[in-house]
Each structure stands twice: as structure tokens, then as C-alpha cells.
Amino acid sequence: MNSNSILEESYIDKSNIKVDCILKCLEDKCSKYREAKGDSKVVKINTFDVSNGNGYVSRILKTTIFFDDIKKEPFICVIKIPSAENFVKLFSGTTGKFDEDWECMKLKSLVMFHNNELKFYKKMSQKIGEMALPLCYGGFDIIIGSQDGAIIMEYLTSSSGCISSHETLNIFQVQSVLNELLKLHVYSITTGKQKKKIFKHKYGKEHSKLYVSLFNSHWESIKNVLPEQLINELDGTYKKYIEHYINIYHYYIYKLPYISGNYSVLCHGDLWINNLMYKRNLKGCLTNDIYAIIDWQTVYEGSIGVDLARLLVQCTSPEDRHEVETNLLPKYYEDFKKNSSLNDKDFNMTYDMFIHNYNICLIDQAFHNIIMISLLITEIQKNENDYNFNAKKEALCLRLYCNLKDAFEKLEKIGTEFLNEIKI
Structure with a gap:
């Protein structure tokens, strides 16, 4: 197996989403990626959590994709990976049924939040006339027990901020x-x-x-x-x-x-x-x-x-x-x-x-x-x-x-x- 195949069979940062799946989404749905890549091959992918672990229901990974043609600029996008770590912190100390069924509620909420957002980007975002929304390049639902879920989006921080x-x-x-x-x-x-x-x-x-x-x-x-x-x-x-x-x-x-x-x-x-x-x-x-x-x-x-x-x-x-x-x-x-x-x-x-x-x-x-x-x-x-x-x-x-x-x-x-x- 060559180095490119090994990379594509690897996974995105602590998830079970394969790099190959991410690259296919970008190839299919992102003209800027196709233009940046051209005929070259992907040789390395770096991810960095720009949310610093502070996202309540996801980790926001700034993802930099490098090509074998060193003259080409790396392509940068964002991958949102569902995570309940801070969701747990927010609701810690509450009382009642939420605590009793915590694991079930936590997972149910995470699935709902992630799949809901992906559905919005896929089905609605381009139909609302010229509304200021981030570009979405596709993604994957959470499937409990088999797929962690991910949303691939444009990197906004270079041109905007909060x-x-x-x-x-x-x-x-x-x-x-x-x-x-x-x-x-x-x-x-x-x-x-x-x-x-x-x-x-x-x-x-x-x-x-x-x-x-x-x-x-x-x-x-x-x-x-x-x-x-x-x-x-x-x-x-x-x-x-x-x-x-x-x-x-x-x-x-x-x-x-x-x-x-x-x-x-x-x-x-x-x-x-x-x-x-x-x-x-x-x-x-x-x-x-x-x-x-x-x-x-x-x-x-x-x-x-x-x-x-x-x-x-x-x-x-x-x-x-x-x-x-x-x-x-x-x-x-x-x-x-x-x-x-x-x-x-x-x-x-x-x-x-x-x-x-x-x-x-x-x-x-x-x-x-x-x-x-x-x-x-x-x-x-x-x-x-x-x-x-x-x-x-x-x-x-x-x-x-x-x-x-x-x-x-x-x-x-x-x-x-x-x-x-x-x-x-």
C-alpha cells in the first residue's frame, strides 16, 4: 500500500470518519478544492481544534490539506466532529430524570443536534435567497454504533470573526x-x-x-x-x-x-x-x-x-x-x-x-x-x-x-x- 493509500485509509482526528470520505466530498462538492488540487495528490492532512475544546456539541477542526506539488497552496476547510464533552459540563449538577437517563439523553441530543444541522445545510441553506450562511461541502450523519458524523465547511476565520x-x-x-x-x-x-x-x-x-x-x-x-x-x-x-x-x-x-x-x-x-x-x-x-x-x-x-x-x-x-x-x-x-x-x-x-x-x-x-x-x-x-x-x-x-x-x-x-x- 503506497503512502497516499495509507493516508486515505486513516481517520480524521479521534473519529471513525475516513480521510478518503472527506476528500471525496470535497472533490464532488467544492470547486475551490478541485481548483487548488488540480492533478496533484494529497500527501498530508493537519487538523487543529480552533474551538479549543469549548464547543458544546462539536469540535471545530481547522483542516489543512497539503499536495505533492509544493508550488500549490494548501487547501483549508473546517470539519465539525460531534462531541458531548462540554455539553456534559454545561448540564452537570442538574437534578431529575435528566441525570437518571444521562447517557441516553446525552447521545440522543448529540445525534439530534448534528443530524439536524447537516439536514439544514443539505436541504435548506441554498434555497433561502442569498442569506449569509457558511458554505457546506457535505458531511455524514451520526449513526449510533457505526458512524461518528462530520460536517465539512468553508474556513471562515481568515475573512471574518466573532x-x-x-x-x-x-x-x-x-x-x-x-x-x-x-x-x-x-x-x-x-x-x-x-x-x-x-x-x-x-x-x-x-x-x-x-x-x-x-x-x-x-x-x-x-x-x-x-x-x-x-x-x-x-x-x-x-x-x-x-x-x-x-x-x-x-x-x-x-x-x-x-x-x-x-x-x-x-x-x-x-x-x-x-x-x-x-x-x-x-x-x-x-x-x-x-x-x-x-x-x-x-x-x-x-x-x-x-x-x-x-x-x-x-x-x-x-x-x-x-x-x-x-x-x-x-x-x-x-x-x-x-x-x-x-x-x-x-x-x-x-x-x-x-x-x-x-x-x-x-x-x-x-x-x-x-x-x-x-x-x-x-x-x-x-x-x-x-x-x-x-x-x-x-x-x-x-x-x-x-x-x-x-x-x-x-x-x-x-x-x-x-x-x-x-x-x-
Whole structure:
């Protein structure tokens, strides 16, 4: 067996996916690879985990492919390999059925996330007109017991990057993402009206209970760094409304998208700052223009408020969120209505219904913000000196306070009586 055959029969970094399978995908589906390779042969492949082991459900391998013609530049792509290592860390310490059936739940979630993302790239990504999505060159589903799974994608980091997770997006960066979400939402009620139905939300009662456990755990943790005045103001209201969270979850996931006068849309489901890649300028600095929205593991058919609320709660300052809510969301609704290619008679979502979607999802995301801020504070505490840590901690605590305060005020105004009708 020659050296080239030995390479092709080898496996990609701690997986059972053969190099040969990766190369065949690139040969079939990537014109840039074919152009880079030409008539030469692959002689070496290097992989490097650019996620530094921090990906929750996958390892992101920067993959460099070298050719026997030394005059040719190596070809670089990304291979996503499913991994549950940090998924385990995220949910450690929770209680209930999730712990009892941990191995089964972990594997089931990993399979769902990976196969869902691959299905989205294969079946949907090229059908959503000019949306900023990464190029996918194919991949392999997880088949339990026989195949680990992989997704082969373009390497984005040379031309784009993410804003630091403890920082916030500015108004122009938010608008750039809204432009992309509009394409997704319009597609969902026009040419993608039937196609979106293949992405059904697959979690149930146990998952909402898991969230409550996580919220409570991180709430107790973050109370150690929140100013006492903020704790006194929020703690009682938090305890009052966390009792309703399971019903809130089931309302916005399973009922809200399908009530009369509403439209269900495709939701990214995890639209936070690490999944937003912004273009770099000639000096290498990040701009306000989105390059790609990445990590579509959690895509599903749901409420139009899901991604809007997650974007604004998790990625913006309270001041900018309020400005977007006041000035940009009304315009977003009008653009959604105008671009839906439905006439006024057939388009039956009112602005009040649109904002109801957003408000309910904001309430949900404010609870999720507890986990997000808790994890961010833990992260910066490890990496910053006391002065920088205290400054960043105060900014993060203020974001959480404003998000929770606004959410609780909305819930107080809406009331919880409608949640009593939710059957779980």
C-alpha cells in the first residue's frame, strides 16, 4: 500500500470518519478544492481544534490539506466532529430524570443536534435567497454504533470573526443580522411554507424541567456577585415567575406559533454572539456587516420572536435593545409584511401579534440570560485581573438586571392566567 493509500485509509482526528470520505466530498462538492488540487495528490492532512475544546456539541477542526506539488497552496476547510464533552459540563449538577437517563439523553441530543444541522445545510441553506450562511461541502450523519458524523465547511476565520462574547453588538451590527433574519422569516411563509415543517422541535417536558433546574442553579451562583440591592429587587419576583417557566416554555414552543393570526417560521434557535461572524476590513478589523450566521444545530419551526428576542437579550446592551424595540422592530414588521408577497387581505399577522411573539420570547430569553451571564462571569474571572474583572462583571450584572426587570414587567402586564390552559 503506497503512502497516499495509507493516508486515505486513516481517520480524521479521534473519529471513525475516513480521510478518503472527506476528500471525496470535497472533490464532488467544492470547486475551490478541485481548483487548488488540480492533478496533484494529497500527501498530508493537519487538523487543529480552533474551538479549543469549548464547543458544546462539536469540535471545530481547522483542516489543512497539503499536495505533492509544493508550488500549490494548501487547501483549508473546517470539519465539525460531534462531541458531548462540554455539553456534559454545561448540564452537570442538574437534578431529575435528566441525570437518571444521562447517557441516553446525552447521545440522543448529540445525534439530534448534528443530524439536524447537516439536514439544514443539505436541504435548506441554498434555497433561502442569498442569506449569509457558511458554505457546506457535505458531511455524514451520526449513526449510533457505526458512524461518528462530520460536517465539512468553508474556513471562515481568515475573512471574518466573532465579537468577544462578553461584549455587545452595536445598532448597525444588529441591523445587519435583522436583514438576514428577514430573509429567513419571509422564506418561511412563502416558498418554504411546507419545507420548514421537516424541522420540528423535538424536546419535551423533561427538557423544560432541566431548564428550571439550570436557571435555579445559576441564579444561586450569580447572586454571589450581584449587588445586594439588585438581589433584593429581583429575587422575590424571580421565585414567583420561575414557577410558571415550564408553561411559558411549552406555550412559546408548541402553541404560540400556531395560534390564529400568527405565522410559524424557521428559527435558528441559538442566535448569540458566538454564532455571528462579521466581515473583516483590509486591516483585519471586524466591521458592522454580517458574513455568516453559523451553527444551525437547533433550527426548528417556531415563533417569529425566538431569534429576535435571543439576538437582543443575549447580544446587546439594554440601551440598544430598547432602541431596537422602539425604532427597528416596527420597521421589521412592515418589511416582513411587504416582502411576504402576500396582499393585505391574505397577510393576517397584526403588529400586536408580532410584538406578542417577541415579548413572550423575551421573557424566555431573560431566564436564559441568567445562565449566559453566569457562565461569562466565570469565564472572565479566570482570565482577567481584578480591575478588568470588576468592570466587566458590573456591566454584565447590569445587563442581566435590565433584562430580568423588563421581562418581569412584561409578564406582570400580560398576566399568567393564559398559561393555565397549557396542557403538558
